[in-house]
Amino acid sequence: MKYLNSRNRAILREMISSDFKVRYQGSVLGYAWSLLRPLFLFAVLYVVFVYIIPLGKDVEHFPVYLLTGVILWNFFAEATTQGSLAIVSRGELIRKISIPRYLLVISSSVSALINLGLSLVVLVMFAIINGVTPGFQWLLVFPLIIEIFIFTLGISFLLSTLYVKFRDISYIWEVFLQVGFYASAIIFPLSSVPVKYHAFLFLNPIVQIIQDARYLLATQSSVTIWSAIHSFTIFIPFAIIALVVAIGGLYFKRRSKYFAEDI
Amino acid sequence: MTDKQIAVDIIDIHKEFILPQNKNSTFKQTVVNIVKQNKKVTQKVLDGVSFQVNKGDFFGIVGRNGSGKSTLLKLIAGVYTPTAGHIAVNGGLTPFIELGVGFNPELSGRDNVYLNGALLGFTHKQMDSMYDEIVDFAELGPFMDQKLKNYSSGMQVRLAFSIAIKAKNEILIFDEVLAVGDEAFQRKCLNIFEQYRQEGQTVILVTHDMSTVRRFCNRVVLIDCGKVVDIGGPDKVASEYSRLNQ
Numbered sequence: 001m002k003y004l005n006s007r008n009r010a011i012l013r014e015m016i017s018s019d020f021k022v023r024y025q026g027s028v029l030g031y032a033w034s035l036l037r038p039l040f041l042f043a044v045l046y047v048v049f050v051y052i053i054p055l056g057k058d059v060e061h062f063p064v065y066l067l068t069g070v071i072l073w074n075f076f077a078e079a080t081t082q083g084s085l086a087i088v089s090r091g092e093l094i095r096k097i098s099i100p101r102y103l104l105v106i107s108s109s110v111s112a113l114i115n116l117g118l119s120l121v122v123l124v125m126f127a128i129i130n131g132v133t134p135g136f137q138w139l140l141v142f143p144l145i146i147e148i149f150i151f152t153l154g155i156s157f158l159l160s161t162l163y164v165k166f167r168d169i170s171y172i173w174e175v176f177l178q179v180g181f182y183a184s185a186i187i188f189p190l191s192s193v194p195v196k197y198h199a200f201l202f203l204n205p206i207v208q209i210i211q212d213a214r215y216l217l218a219t220q221s222s223v224t225i226w227s228a229i230h231s232f233t234i235f236i237p238f239a240i241i242a243l244v245v246a247i248g249g250l251y252f253k254r255r256s257k258y259f260a261e262d263i
Numbered sequence: 264m265t266d267k268q269i270a271v272d273i274i275d276i277h278k279e280f281i282l283p284q285n286k287n288s289t290f291k292q293t294v295v296n297i298v299k300q301n302k303k304v305t306q307k308v309l310d311g312v313s314f315q316v317n318k319g320d321f322f323g324i325v326g327r328n329g330s331g332k333s334t335l336l337k338l339i340a341g342v343y344t345p346t347a348g349h350i351a352v353n354g355g356l357t358p359f360i361e362l363g364v365g366f367n368p369e370l371s372g373r374d375n376v377y378l379n380g381a382l383l384g385f386t387h388k389q390m391d392s393m394y395d396e397i398v399d400f401a402e403l404g405p406f407m408d409q410k411l412k413n414y415s416s417g418m419q420v421r422l423a424f425s426i427a428i429k430a431k432n433e434i435l436i437f438d439e440v441l442a443v444g445d446e447a448f449q450r451k452c453l454n455i456f457e458q459y460r461q462e463g464q465t466v467i468l469v470t471h472d473m474s475t476v477r478r479f480c481n482r483v484v485l486i487d488c489g490k491v492v493d494i495g496g497p498d499k500v501a502s503e504y505s506r507l508n509q
Contacts (some may be wrong), residue, residue, distance in 0.1 A: 006386050014381040022369045096342030096364045097382055168289050257344035261280060262335070 015107040065218035079112035083156025108196040154245030157252040205237035274320035276348035310489040323480035354433035363423030401425035
């Protein structure tokens with residue numbers, strides 16, 4: 001394990017823990033906010049989408065269905081946004097010391113992953129209160145989290161490298177995330193989209209991941225890529241992830257030597 | 264001389280920088296530059312530098328402002344990548360281009376010691392065993408749980424310097440650390456250098472101060488306009504440096 005030797009692990013550990021310590025500095029409730037934030041978000045969404053705009057009244061356990069999508073999307077948005085800034089925001093460090101550059105990207109992604117973990121804890125409690133029967137199939141969410149983590153890591157490598165040269169990236173990505181939010185069926189059930197568009201939506205790896213997670217955590221009536229697609233296109237979201245990771249990783253590797261002078 | 268006695272081998276290093284006024288920082292500029300076919304304006308900072316630092320050397324790098332010595336130091340530290348040439352480093356290397364790299368004002372002194380230590384290449388366990396010594400040397404025992412932003416700048420420098428000298432490695436690089444701090448602090452630095460010299464610690468030092476060079480260094484290289492002008496004993500090179508400055 002050349003990439004995660006004891007030295008690199010120490011750097012990751014210190015960077016992630018200092019990120020976490022600094023985040024809630026000066027607040028009275030401190031770390032409690034990391035659980036309270038998803039809790040309040042859930043409360044607001046629950047009121048809005050169950051009582052005010054009942055988009056998913058036909059879907060069993062719609063609040064759980066909705067929140068599963070929201071927390072996975074929030075992870076994706078937070079991790080890629082932070083990830084795209086990971087190199088430039090640590091420019092001081094990069095110009096003064098020769099730590100492996102990829103550690104900066106990984107540490108920002110792992111920080112977001114910790115938040116996702118905390119949100120999932122709240123989600124599980126919420127699901128039980130909502131009357132979902134817990135089952136061993138819930139554990140299958142972990143491979144999905146690994147999948148979305150790898151995808152965000154690939155995107156972060158690509159964007160953080162591009163951002164060193166093109167500061168437009170942060171605005172472009174913001175727009176991209178806005179579009180992605182509505183194109184990924186986060187706040188409405190996928191079943192409300194005409195079936196003929198399903199094949200198109202499932203080209204997006206995020207849709208595949210979120211729908212699988214909803215199937216596992218909320219209701220087995222969720223449309224998944226496995227029930228909607230019966231041709232070779234079923235491999236496309238996975239191919240996209242592999243491609244993004246390969247391009248992002250290689251581009252990052254090629255440019256990272258010059259980060260110190262390019263920033 | 265066998266290879267094992269060489270700490271840092273610098274072989275025909277060239278370094279060019281692309282000058283920032285032509286940097287494409289938006290897509291529009293990139294497109295404009297492609298259409299205009301602007302030639303990249305580069306500045307050659309190092310032009311074929313070669314020398315060797317042996318194990319146990321207290322090695323000085325001197326030169327006037329803008330001669331390329333700091334660039335050379337960053338190349339040795341692995342911060343920059345050479346345009347051409349090769350640098351071989353035998354053994355662990357800790358650069359002190361700036362003291363307290365990665366210090367976060369919002370964290371406590373204790374957390375900053377571990378963070379800075381990790382960035383310099385030490386595990387949590389290794390830092391555990393050095394922690395008390397570092398705090399004692401910095402004379403900051405009662406303040407370690409305070410946030411760094413509440414430290415005076417002198418206290419911050421003391422903490423950073425203590426980590427630097429306690430967190431030892433096979434090769435140490437210093438870039439004009441003596442320029443900061445008051446007289447007492449400078450004296451402390453000089454005492455540490457004296458100790459390094461007696462212990463046979465490999466040190467590479469970039470400085471303008473010829474008295475420091477004469478006192479500690481056993482070999483010195485003089486860089487001017489990106490080239491090695493002179494290399495050898497401290498007295499010979501220091502007087503060459505003085506001649507250059509006239």
